[in-house]
Amino acid sequence: MRWFAPQPNVTEAEREAGLRLLISEAAWxxxxxxxxxxxxxxxxxxxxxxxxxxxxxxxxxxxxAQLLDI
Incomplete structure (x- = not known):
């Protein structure tokens, strides 16, 4: 589970990869x-x-269901 541990610093390449995955997930x-x-x-x-x-x-x-979410 170390993969999910928070990191103190994120590189530019990691941030760009995360943004690409975010856009892909939103589209799907x-x-x-x-x-x-x-x-x-x-x-x-x-x-x-x-x-x-x-x-x-x-x-x-x-x-x-939205009413139950309140």
Whole structure:
């Protein structure tokens, strides 16, 4: 676990590598979120035969979860 230990100094090359990884992770995260929520998830649920109520529950779940986060 020494790899995760904080370092007192970070070189410019390490900082640049970290920023590249951060941008890559953000891009993949955005793509994953776009594919697993919203219109695509609703269309998939309708394809599986979900009712209007189930689609509404599915669409409102993230907002209800935000209420629990407060």
């Amino acid at each position: 995260s955005g793509g994953t979120a776009a594919l697993t929520t919203g219109v695509i998830l609703t269309a998939f649920a309708l394809h599986l035969g979900a009712s209007n109520i189930m689609v509404g529950v599915l669409a409102s779940t993230p907002f209800l």
